Amino acid sequence: xxxxxxxxxxxxxxxxxxxxxxxxxxxxxxxxxxxxxxxxxxxxxxxxxxxxxxxxxxxxxxxxxxxxxxxxxxxxxxxxxxxxxxxxxxxxxxxxxxxxxxxxxxxxxxxxxxxxxxxxxxxxxxxxxxxxxxxxxxxxxxxxxxxxxxxxxxxxxxxxxxxxxxxxxxxxxxxxxxxxxxxxxxxxxxxxxxxxxxxxxxxxxxxxxxxxxxxxxxxxxxxxxxxxxxxxxxxxxxxxxxxxxxxxxxxxxxxxxxxxxxxxxxxxxxxxxxxxxxxxxxxxxxxxxxxxxxxxxxxxxxxxxxxxxxxxxxxxxxxxxxxxxxxxxxxxxxxxxxxxxxxxxxxxxxxxxxxxxxxxxxxxxxxxxxxxxxxxxxxxxxxxxxxxxxxxxxxxxxxxxxxxxxxxxxxxxxxxxxxxxxxxxxxxxxxxxxx
Amino acid sequence: xxxxxxxxxxxxxxxxxxxxxxxxxxxxxxxxxxxxxxxxxxxxxxxxxxxxxxxxxxxxxxxxxxxxxxxxxxxxxxxxxxxxxxxxxxxxxxxxxxxxxxxxxxxxxxxxxxxxxxxxxxxxxxxxxxxxxxxxxxxxxxxxxxxxxxxxxxxxxxxxxxxxxxxxxxxxxxxxxxxxxxxxxxxxxxxxxxxxxxxxxxxxxxxxxxxxxxxxxxxxxxxxxxxxxxxxxxxxxxxxxxxxxxxxxxxxxx
Numbered sequence: 084x085x086x087x088x089x090x091x092x093x094x095x096x097x098x099x100x101x102x103x104x105x106x107x108x109x110x111x112x113x114x115x116x117x118x119x120x121x122x123x124x125x126x127x128x129x130x131x132x133x134x135x136x137x138x139x140x141x142x143x144x145x146x147x148x149x150x151x152x153x154x155x156x157x158x159x160x161x162x163x164x165x166x167x168x169x170x171x172x173x174x175x176x177x178x179x180x181x182x183x184x185x186x187x188x189x190x191x192x193x194x195x196x197x198x199x200x201x202x203x204x205x206x207x208x209x210x211x212x213x214x215x216x217x218x219x220x221x222x223x224x225x226x227x228x229x230x231x232x233x234x235x236x237x238x239x240x241x242x243x244x245x246x247x248x249x250x251x252x253x254x255x256x257x258x259x260x261x262x263x264x265x266x267x268x269x270x271x272x273x274x275x276x277x278x279x280x281x282x283x284x285x286x287x288x289x290x291x292x293x294x295x296x297x298x299x300x301x302x303x304x305x306x307x308x309x310x311x312x313x314x315x316x317x318x319x320x321x322x323x324x325x326x327x328x329x330x331x332x333x334x335x336x337x338x339x340x341x342x343x344x345x346x347x348x349x350x351x352x353x354x355x356x357x358x359x360x361x362x363x364x365x366x367x368x369x370x371x372x373x374x375x376x377x378x379x380x381x382x383x384x385x386x387x388x389x390x391x392x393x394x395x396x397x398x399x400x401x402x403x404x405x406x407x408x409x410x411x412x413x414x415x416x417x418x419x420x421x422x423x424x425x426x427x428x429x430x431x432x433x434x435x436x437x438x439x440x441x442x443x444x445x446x447x448x449x450x451x452x453x454x455x456x457x458x459x460x461x462x463x464x465x466x467x468x469x470x471x472x473x474x475x476x477x478x479x480x481x482x483x484x485x486x487x488x489x490x491x492x493x494x495x496x497x498x499x500x501x502x503x504x505x506x507x508x509x510x511x512x513x514x515x516x517x518x
Numbered sequence: 519x520x521x522x523x524x525x526x527x528x529x530x531x532x533x534x535x536x537x538x539x540x541x542x543x544x545x546x547x548x549x550x551x552x553x554x555x556x557x558x559x560x561x562x563x564x565x566x567x568x569x570x571x572x573x574x575x576x577x578x579x580x581x582x583x584x585x586x587x588x589x590x591x592x593x594x595x596x597x598x599x600x601x602x603x604x605x606x607x608x609x610x611x612x613x614x615x616x617x618x619x620x621x622x623x624x625x626x627x628x629x630x631x632x633x634x635x636x637x638x639x640x641x642x643x644x645x646x647x648x649x650x651x652x653x654x655x656x657x658x659x660x661x662x663x664x665x666x667x668x669x670x671x672x673x674x675x676x677x678x679x680x681x682x683x684x685x686x687x688x689x690x691x692x693x694x695x696x697x698x699x700x701x702x703x704x705x706x707x708x709x710x711x712x713x714x715x716x717x718x719x720x721x722x723x724x725x726x727x728x729x730x731x732x733x734x735x736x737x738x739x740x741x742x743x744x745x746x747x748x749x750x751x752x753x754x755x756x757x758x759x760x761x762x763x764x765x766x767x768x769x770x771x772x
Contacts, residue, residue: 184602217603298682299577299598300660321655323573323684324606328599343599343632345575443634466634470667478665480578480596481678481712485670487580493669499636506628509580509596510553510636516598 163188163391163431164245165360165440167196167234168285170346171252172354176226178252181218183344185236185245186440192239199233204249208233224254248285248358248437257351278351280318285359286311286385286434287331287339288410293361294518296328296341300477301518307331311385311410322350330517333364333383334409338465338517340443360439363390363412363430367447371454377415378447380428386410388434395444396426406432421449466498467512474517483508540619541609541648544575544629549639550602552632555594556643560585561621566612570731572653572687575605578680583608600632608687609648619645653685653732662726662740664715675743676712679726686731695722695742721748 167182180198187193195215199208208231213219224230229251236245287293287307294304295315305315328343339361346354363384372378380392387405390412394400400420406412416428427444469479486492486504494500498508542558554576560566569583569591576595583593593608622645629641660681666673679691693709694701695718706727715724725739 296599298658299596300680319659321658321684324575326575326577326597326599326601341599343601345601345603345605469669470665472665476663477578477678477680477711478663478667481676482667482669484580485712496669506553506555506580506594506630507636510630510632511634513552513596513598513600514632514634518598 163441164191164193164236164238164438165431166245166358166437167236167247168342168344168356168358168360169232169234169247169250170344170354170356171232171250172347172349173252173254173352174220174349175256176224176254177220177222178224178230178232178254179218179220179347179349180232180234180250181346182234182247184217187236187238187244191244193236193244194239194241195237197235197237197243199235199246201231202228204229204231204251206231206233206249210235212237226254226256229253245438246436250355250357252355255352278353279320279322279348280316281320281325281327281346281348281354281356282314282316283327283329283356283359284312284314285329285357285361286437286439287313287361288333288364288383289386289408291331291333291383293329293331296330296516296518298326299328299516299518309386316353318353320348322348324348327356328516328518329359329361331361334411335364335366335383337364337366337382339364340440341516342440358437360385360432360434360437362439362442363406363432365428365430365442365445367428367445367456369447369453370456371448371450371452372418373451373453374421374423374449375417375419376453377417379413379415380430381411381413382430382442383410384412384430384432384439385434388432390414390430390432392416392428392430393441394421394426394428396421396424418449423449465515465517467515469496469512475512475515476518479512480509483512538614539570539609539611539648539650540614540622540645542607542643542645543604544607545604545642545644546602546629546639547641548602549629549641550600550632551629551639551641552598552600553594553596553630553636554607554628554641555581556592556627557625558591558593558645559623559625560589560591561614561618561623562589564612564614564618564621566591566610568611568731570609570611570687572609572683572685572730573606574608574682574687575601576607577682607643610645611650619647651685653683653730653734655683655685656734657681657683657688657728657730657736659736660726660728660738662724662738664724664740664742670712671714675715675720677715677724677726677740678712679728680711681728681736683728683730683734685734689729689731692727692729694725694727695719696725697722697748701725715742720744 164185164187167185169182172179185193197210197212198219199210200221201208231249231251233249234247235243238244289309289311291307292304293307293313295302302317303315305313307313325346325348326343327346328341330339330341332338364382366382368379384406390404390406392402392414402414404412404414425448427446429441429444431441432439467475467479469482483496483504486496492504496504498511566585575597578596580594581592583591585591624643629639631637631639658681662677662679664675664677666675691709692706694705720742721744722742723739723745724742727735727737729735
């Protein structure tokens, strides 16, 4: 009898333990499958108004909004935000800061920024919220004292979700006697702006060539160090608005997408631009993959950085891998869950709390057979390279401009194949511009 | 009735006609765009003296803003890499009254996203009063490129050049071709990019001068494809002539 009770108790305990144990399991219906759900990041779902203590299972990705709270439904596998690139321009008892937009997605939305200020490199910083703006001038500073700044990104719930790298600037009193006068009336670059310039710093790929474009023309190139970091300066600039673009090329000569940002150059001041993080390059071993086979997603990024791979299809898939000591990463993605048809992949990189923007998306097809990418297709395949010299610059523009709104342009110039050269063709060319 | 007509006429007249400058601005909102074109209808009674492209967010003009006979300014241009936010496109100098500001109208505006496909996105354009700034700085340094393509000019060599001016904007470009020396004042002729090189010019050094609307200029030069080869052949011929002269001088002295 006792044995019978003991056996019943044991079975009941086993059943009970199974029902209490929470396993990551797949949810599915006729419309969707959620595989291995994970709630991330931890401790995120609490406010003064509510507390989310468990997984709300089987709900769609999206945002539910009420007057008192925002509920980000679904499983926040890889919420994304890029760290802003910050520009610091010193003035008289002030420093003008500007920064690029922090792009956020898959669960995060940027609602504002805070400026952190310190007179000690590395902080601690005193933060002040500045709202959802991309510029702030810090005033009442002491001339001759170096100041250090970071920009923190705030999400829709008021949490800090990213912090830029530090930039510094030293406010300076204007030189007595004015100076700076340029020799009006021309004379082949007679302006005397010897102190006017800009310094760029950031991360690219180890030992890669980094190109800086100034107003769409190649201004300077440098080689990143073995640690992927680069620093380069440009001097003798006239005061005014400039658009600077930065890109790099990996060891397979694949170009990154350009990172472009506006900077106002002030006379007699060296502006510092810090925290540039060039997006990884991406390539695939197959242009078409047989469903169920692996497709190799690889490229180059900063040394030993964490690479997040996103595969875009009807459902988004994410994976993570780590770049090696040469910045090379490789991930073999199992295409079993993908539908037949067109897909694409893109990657981003994270290193020491800095996060790069997403790379360009590379398309591929899931079909019944696999087609390998030819090695030559990896190089010089950018649309807009009209004269096929592996660069997209003024020469290509000149050729295209000749055919602007003319009848029967050559096929190589009609980039969107609509039978004419118009603004769309120039937009495609401008997107792929190398200078 | 007569009083009403007079007051209507007076109302339609600008309050004061003064030489002033307007800036045409773009607000892209959250979109990053890299190509823009459109037209601005200038209100009747407004006179335009000049159009300035200095400090523009448009870096490469497909069609520089110019006033046509229909009192309309057409413009089209690019900014490789794209831009997002509020930026000046160009400025207009002329005579108008304050009321005329709201009578400038935009049409056929096309702004294309920096997405590699040229997707059209909505943007806002507006005109607002602007200060007339002094321009003492020359245009930015630049590098002309000589190339050839089967797609234009029957495969002949052509030179492409472009620069920006942070003040008033580029007024014109000038070209000169020389063998050795710097070009003289009379060597310069007005030029537009791209420019076909003549048979002689492919052996010479090509000088390009960018002149802004205030008269400041930046001058650069580049060697045409056969310039250095020509110099080398010339040098060899010169050496041969010198050797022959020396030999004939020696033989005559013996």
